[in-house]
Amino acid sequence: MFIRLQFLILNEMEKMKAVVCIKYGPPEVLQLKEVNKPTPKDNEVLIKIHATAVTASDIFIRGSQIPLRFLIPMRLLIGLTKPRKSIIGLVLSGEIESAGKRIKRFNAGDQVYGLTGFGLGAYAQYKCMKETDSNYGCLAKKPQNISHEEATVAAYGGLLAFQYMERGNIRPGQKVLVYGASGTSGTIAIQYAKYLGAEVTGVCSNSNLELVKSLGADHVFDYTNENTLDPEIQFDFILDAAGKAKTSELKVACKKALSPGGKYVSIDDGALLLDSKRLEFIKELVEAGHIIPLVDKCFGLPDIAEAHRYVGKGHKKGGVAIKVQ
Numbered sequence: 001m002f003i004r005l006q007f008l009i010l011n012e013m014e015k016m017k018a019v020v021c022i023k024y025g026p027p028e029v030l031q032l033k034e035v036n037k038p039t040p041k042d043n044e045v046l047i048k049i050h051a052t053a054v055t056a057s058d059i060f061i062r063g064s065q066i067p068l069r070f071l072i073p074m075r076l077l078i079g080l081t082k083p084r085k086s087i088i089g090l091v092l093s094g095e096i097e098s099a100g101k102r103i104k105r106f107n108a109g110d111q112v113y114g115l116t117g118f119g120l121g122a123y124a125q126y127k128c129m130k131e132t133d134s135n136y137g138c139l140a141k142k143p144q145n146i147s148h149e150e151a152t153v154a155a156y157g158g159l160l161a162f163q164y165m166e167r168g169n170i171r172p173g174q175k176v177l178v179y180g181a182s183g184t185s186g187t188i189a190i191q192y193a194k195y196l197g198a199e200v201t202g203v204c205s206n207s208n209l210e211l212v213k214s215l216g217a218d219h220v221f222d223y224t225n226e227n228t229l230d231p232e233i234q235f236d237f238i239l240d241a242a243g244k245a246k247t248s249e250l251k252v253a254c255k256k257a258l259s260p261g262g263k264y265v266s267i268d269d270g271a272l273l274l275d276s277k278r279l280e281f282i283k284e285l286v287e288a289g290h291i292i293p294l295v296d297k298c299f300g301l302p303d304i305a306e307a308h309r310y311v312g313k314g315h316k317k318g319g320v321a322i323k324v325q
């Protein structure tokens with residue numbers, strides 16, 4: 001009787017809160033539920049998640065706005081009629097609660113941040129992850145000088161911005177343009193380009209011009225009011241941080257303003273790499289004050305549908321975080 005009671009109590013303790021996506025659709029498909037807390041295997045860490053994020057990718061995965069060309073490949077990967085992993089969520093920041101006996105890089109108590117890849121599962125209080133990089137995630141120690149909410153922006157925006165900016169091999173004095181400068185990746189791309197010593201131009205809407213300047217941009221253009229660029233202006237590197245689906249007459253003009261030998265890269269050119277070495281580099285630059293991740297709004301886990309509605313409008317400034325616990 002005593003053993004049975006003990007088992008029941010233990011079983012009760014093994015629950016956690018998570019947001020479950022029961023089918024593809026609008027934000028209302030997300031439901032807060034109580035589910036079993038995962039148990040780490042020998043080669044896994046158990047992360048107590050403090051913050052997750054609602055990113056462009058989460059909106060995409062939830063499924064209401066997948067462009068037709070991505071629909072079939074995406075559904076084959078993440079589930080045909082509903083997400084194969086019912087707990088979605090791509091970004092996390094938290095603390096290692098326990099580490100399996102084959103774990104070498106982390107110890108209980110370490111503060112970590114990263115992406116969960118096809119494993120998803122970040123919309124929950126706990127998540128098990130391997131310490132090695134794969135399509136199922138990458139993990140590194142979190143920058144010590146920022147909150148868990150800010151760390152989610154550094155992880156997602158940083159991995160995106162750094163990966164695509166690196167293709168430019170940017171050198172001091174070069175002219176760099178970031179199109180979509182006020183979003184999660186754009187705000188970090190502006191700061192990274194400044195860190196690399198470039199002369200930086202940001203393109204965003206009118207309401208974000210001051211914000212983008214405050215991040216270090218030397219020049220800003222408003223794509224909602226300006227259609228052309230001075231024909232004298234040329235850029236050595238252009239990053240389209242807004243993605244191919246978002247365009248304007250000014251974007252067309254920017255593409256034409258490449259210097260001979262210049263490079264134009266879209267953030268949609270190829271898959272996002274889950275790279276813990278890059279996370280470690282982002283940590284260094286954040287701790288040195290070169291990159292300040294920007295949180296637009298922070299919601300609680302029960303309000304995640306509201307956060308999806310907000311992000312779905314496509315005009316967040318920096319990132320949107322979810323405080324988990």
Ligand SMILES: NC(=O)c1ccc[n+]([C@@H]2O[C@H](COP(=O)([O-])OP(=O)(O)OC[C@H]3O[C@@H](n4cnc5c(N)ncnc54)[C@H](OP(=O)(O)O)[C@@H]3O)[C@@H](O)[C@H]2O)c1
Nearest residue numbers: 056180182183184185204205242243246247267271272315
């Ligand atoms: N390669 C990959 O594997 C991969 C993975 C994830 C995401 N992505 C891509 O990365 C993109 C960016 O993600 P993110 O989270 O950094 O973006 P985001 O935070 O959603 O921000 C996009 C920014 O774009 C701006 N914007 C909206 N419409 C625009 C337009 N027509 N012209 C110029 N700017 C416009 C908005 O600024 P204003 O409010 O100032 O208009 C917004 O702040 C995604 O949309 C996706 O295409 C690629």
